[in-house]
Amino acid sequence: xxxxxxxxxxxxxxxxxxxxxxxxxxxxxxxxxxxxxxxxxxxxxxxxxxxxxxxxxxxxxxxxxxxxxxxxxxxxxxxxxxxxxxxxxxxxxxxxxxxxxxxxxxxxxxxxxxxxxxxxxxxxxxxxxxxxxxxxxxxxxxxxxxxxxxxxxxxxxxxxxxxxxxxxxxxxxxxxxxxxxxxxxxxxxxxxxxxxxxxxxxxxxxxxxxxxxxxxxxxxxxxxxxxxxxxxxxxxxxxxxxxxxxxxxxxxx
Amino acid sequence: xxxxxxxxxxxxxxxxxxxxxxxxxxxxxxxxxxxxxxxxxxxxxxxxxxxxxxxxxxxxxxxxxxxxxxxxxxxxxxxxxxxxxxxxxxxxxxxxxxxxxxxxxxxxxxxxxxxxxxxxxxxxxxxxxxxxxxxxxxxxxxxxxxxxxxxxxxxxxxxxxxxxxxxxxxxxxxxxxxxxxxxxxxxxxxxxxxxxxxxxxxxxxxxxxxxxxxxxxxxxxxxxxxxxxxxxxxxxxxxxxxxxxxxxxxxxxxxxxxxxxxxxxxxxxxxxxxxxxxxxxxxxxxxxxxxxxxxxxxxxxxxxxxxxxxxxxxxxxxxx
Ligand SMILES: Nc1ncnc2c1ncn2[C@@H]1O[C@H](COP(=O)(O)OP(=O)(O)O)[C@@H](O)[C@H]1O
Ligand SMILES: [Mg+2]
Numbered sequence: 001x002x003x004x005x006x007x008x009x010x011x012x013x014x015x016x017x018x019x020x021x022x023x024x025x026x027x028x029x030x031x032x033x034x035x036x037x038x039x040x041x042x043x044x045x046x047x048x049x050x051x052x053x054x055x056x057x058x059x060x061x062x063x064x065x066x067x068x069x070x071x072x073x074x075x076x077x078x079x080x081x082x083x084x085x086x087x088x089x090x091x092x093x094x095x096x097x098x099x100x101x102x103x104x105x106x107x108x109x110x111x112x113x114x115x116x117x118x119x120x121x122x123x124x125x126x127x128x129x130x131x132x133x134x135x136x137x138x139x140x141x142x143x144x145x146x147x148x149x150x151x152x153x154x155x156x157x158x159x160x161x162x163x164x165x166x167x168x169x170x171x172x173x174x175x176x177x178x179x180x181x182x183x184x185x186x187x188x189x190x191x192x193x194x195x196x197x198x199x200x201x202x203x204x205x206x207x208x209x210x211x212x213x214x215x216x217x218x219x220x221x222x223x224x225x226x227x228x229x230x231x232x233x234x235x236x237x238x239x240x241x242x243x244x245x246x247x248x249x250x251x252x253x
Numbered sequence: 254x255x256x257x258x259x260x261x262x263x264x265x266x267x268x269x270x271x272x273x274x275x276x277x278x279x280x281x282x283x284x285x286x287x288x289x290x291x292x293x294x295x296x297x298x299x300x301x302x303x304x305x306x307x308x309x310x311x312x313x314x315x316x317x318x319x320x321x322x323x324x325x326x327x328x329x330x331x332x333x334x335x336x337x338x339x340x341x342x343x344x345x346x347x348x349x350x351x352x353x354x355x356x357x358x359x360x361x362x363x364x365x366x367x368x369x370x371x372x373x374x375x376x377x378x379x380x381x382x383x384x385x386x387x388x389x390x391x392x393x394x395x396x397x398x399x400x401x402x403x404x405x406x407x408x409x410x411x412x413x414x415x416x417x418x419x420x421x422x423x424x425x426x427x428x429x430x431x432x433x434x435x436x437x438x439x440x441x442x443x444x445x446x447x448x449x450x451x452x453x454x455x456x457x458x459x460x461x462x463x464x465x466x467x468x469x470x471x472x473x474x475x476x477x478x479x480x481x482x483x484x485x486x487x488x489x490x491x492x493x494x495x496x497x498x499x500x501x502x503x504x505x506x507x508x509x510x511x512x513x514x515x516x517x518x519x520x521x522x523x524x525x526x527x528x529x530x531x532x533x534x535x536x537x538x539x540x541x542x543x544x545x546x547x548x549x550x551x552x553x554x555x556x557x558x559x560x561x562x563x564x565x566x567x568x569x570x571x572x573x
Contacts, residue, residue: 002327008357012343019345087341091400094305094335095358096327253267253308 005097009105010112013079017113024113025120028067032121035063036128039185050187051218056129061212062184064121068114068143069150069179069204073171075110076154081161084250093252099245103155110151111144118143131215138223139214142230146207149234156240159250178204183212188220203233255319256280257408257439258304263313265299265463273299275463277313281408281441286434288450288471289443290553291460297443298338300460301410305335317408331359334406336397338413338443344386348377348396351385352403359404371402374429391422398426402433409433411442415449427453447553451475461557476518481546483514483525488538497535501528512539518546 017024040056047055083089092102125131133139161167182204188196199205200221210226213219219226244251258281265274273296281287289297302308304315306326315322317329343351352368372378375395380388385396401409411430415423430440430453444450450457451471458468467474490509501524504513512532516523532539 002360004357004360004362008354011357012346012354015350016345083343086343087337087339088343090305090307090335090337090341091355091358093307094330094333096330096360097358098327248309253302 002097002101005095006101006105009092009102010109013106013109014112017075017109025117028071028117029120029124032063032067032124033128035059036125040128051216053216053218054129057131057216058212059185060122060125060129060131061215062208063125064118064143065146065204065208065211066179066184067121068118068146069175070171071117072110072114072147072150073154073157073175075113076107076151077158077161077167079106079110079158080155081158081167084158089251099242103152103241107148107151107155110154111147114147114151115143118147133215134217135214139211142207142211142214142226145230145234146211149230149237152234152237152241156237156244159244162250178202183208183220203229206230254283257283257318258441259316260300260304261314263300263303263315264311265296265303265308266311273463274303277463277465279458279465279468281439282456284434284437284439285455286430286440286442286453288454288457289441289460290445290447290450290457291443292445292557295460296463297460298412301335301412301441301443305333305410306330331404332407333410334401334404334408335410336401336412336414338416340390340393340397342385342393342396345384347382347384348372348388348399349381351396352399355400356403361404367405368403371399374432375399376425391419394418394422398429406438408439408441411440413443413445415444415446459553459556466556475546481516481518481544483516483542483544485512485514485532485539486541487511488540491537495535498531
C-alpha cells in the first residue's frame with residue numbers, strides 16, 4: 001500500500017479547495033440561503049405542513065442533497081480531468097500507485113469536500129428554520145455514502161470527458177433535472193399516481209427519501225430500499241472504475 | 254552484471270493501427286548514460302512511456318532492476334524517474350509543494366533536506382515559493398527535472414531534455430547528469446541532437462521506424478564506423494592524379510593543392526605508410542597534413558538512410 005502516494009493526491013486536491021475556499025464555500029451557502037428565502041419563507045409560509053413537518057424544514061434534506069450531488073460530481077470530475085487536460089497525469093500514471101489508491105485519493109478528497117459542504121449548508125439552514133435530526137447516525141451515513149458515490153460518478157465523468165463541455169453535460173443535462181425532480185421540494189406522494197411510478201426510476205428519489213427519513217422519520221420509499229439503491233449505484237460506479245483502470249480507457253494510449 | 258533495464262520483443266501498435274514499436278530488444282547497463290538516438294517519430298517517446306507505465310505495451314516484456322513493469326509495477330516504478338518531452342505542470346502550485354507532492358506520489362517519506370538539495374542543484378531554491386505559473390519556460394523545465402529526482406530514482410529518463418533549452422540550462426543539465434551518474438544513477442536520454450549523444454553517452458542506441466538498428470559503445474561506434482580522411486597539403490599544386498596513384502582511394506581538391514585520402518581506421522593496414530612512400534618516390538612533396546573522422550551525425554544519417562557506410566565525409570575538426 002502506497003500510503004504516502006494516496007495522501008499526496010488527497011492533500012493536493014484538498015489544498016486546491018482551500019486555496020479557493022471562499023468561492024468553494026460561499027457560493028453554495030449563498031444559493032442555499034436564497035432557496036430558503038424564496039421557498040422557505042416566501043412560498044413556504046403559504047404551504048401546508050407535509051407529514052407534520054413545516055415546508056421550510058421539509059426542504060432542508062433535499063437542498064443539502066441537491067448541493068452534495070452537484071458538488072460531488074463537479075469536484076470528482078474536475079480533480080481527474082484537470083491533470084488529464086494539463087498533461088500532469090503522466091506523473092500519477094508513472095507512480096507506484098494502484099488504481100485503488102488513485103481512486104481513493106481523488107474521490108476521497110472530493111467526497112470530503114462534499115461532506116464538509118453538506119455540514120456547512122446544514123448549519124446555514126439551521127439559521128433559517130428550526131429542525132431536529134431524528135437519526136443523526138443515519139444522516140451522516142447517507143451524507144457520506146452519497147458524497148462518495150457521486151464523487152466516484154464525477155471521477156468517471158472526468159475520465160470520460162474529452163473537453164470542458166462534456167464535463168458540464170452530464171451534471172447539467174442529467175443530474176440537476178433528476179435532483180430537482182427527485183423530491184427536493186416536495187413529497188413524491190404529492191404527485192399524480194402515474195408520476196409516482198415514474199419517479200421511482202429516478203435514483204435521486206431514493207437518496208433524498210432516505211436522507212429525509214434520517215431527519216424526520218418520514219420517507220417516500222422504505223429506508224432499506226434507499227440504502228440498497230445507494231450501494232447499488234456505488235457498486236456500478238466501482239465496477240466501471242475497475243474497468244477503466246484495467247483497460248486504461250482514456251488514461252493510457 | 255544484470256542489466257538495470259531489459260526490454261525484450263517489445264511491440265506497440267496504437268489504436269490507430271500504427272506500429273510504433275516493432276519488436277524492441279534492448280539492455281541498459283547499470284550506471285551508464287545511454288543515448289537513444291533517432292529521428293522524429295522513431296518511437297523513442299513510445300518506448301520510454303511504456304517503460305514508465307504511461308503507455309500499455311501490445312506485447313513483450315520489460316524488466317526494471319529485475320522487476321516486471323506490469324506484474325511488479327510498484328517495485329519497478331519506484332526506481333524510475335521521468336522527465337517527459339512536453340512540459341506539464343500544475344500551474345497554481347508552488348515549486349516546493351509540487352516537488353513534495355512528487356516525492357509523496359512515489360511512496361517516499363518526506364525528506365525536506367534532500368528536496369532542498371535538489372532545488373539548489375537546479376538553481377530553483379530561491380524560487381521555491383513561487384507559483385509555477387510565474388516561472389519562465391526554462392525554469393519550468395527545471396521544475397520537471399526536480400520532480401523526477403524528488404524520489405531519488407535509480408533510473409532517470411530524460412526525453413529530449415535539451416530541445417528548445419537555453420545554453421545555461423543545457424550546461425547545468427549535463428553537470429547534473431554527470432553528478433547523478435557519479436552517484437550510480439543510470440541515465441537514459443533520447444535526443445535527435447547527435448552532439449549530445451556524442452558528448453554525454455557511454456553507449457548509443459539508434460532507433461528508426463520502431464526498430465533498434467544498432468546499440469554500441471560510443472567509442473567503438475565512432476571507431477568502427479568512423480571513416481577517416483587524411484588531407485595532404487601539397488607543396489606544388491597538381492593538375493590531376495597521376496595513373497600510378499589511380500588504384501588508391503584518392504581525390505584531388507578543386508584547386509589542386511591538396512590530396513585527400515579516405516581510409517578505414519579499423520583495417521589492419523590503413524595504407525598510409527605505403528601511400529606516403531609512393532608519394533615520396535613520385536616526388537610529390539607536401540608541407541602539411543591532417544586527419545579528420547566522420548562525426549556521429551554522419552554515421553547516424555547514413556544508418557537511418559540504410560546506407561551501409563558514409564561516403565562523402567565532412568570534417569569535424571582536425572583530430573589527427
Ligand atoms: N497516441 C498515439 N496514437 C497514435 N499514434 C501515435 C501516438 N503516439 C505516437 N504515435 C505515433 O507513433 C510514432 C512514434 O512516436 P514517438 O514515440 O513519439 O516518436 P519519437 O519520440 O521518436 O519522436 C509517431 O509516428 C507518432 O505519430
Ligand atoms: Mg519523442
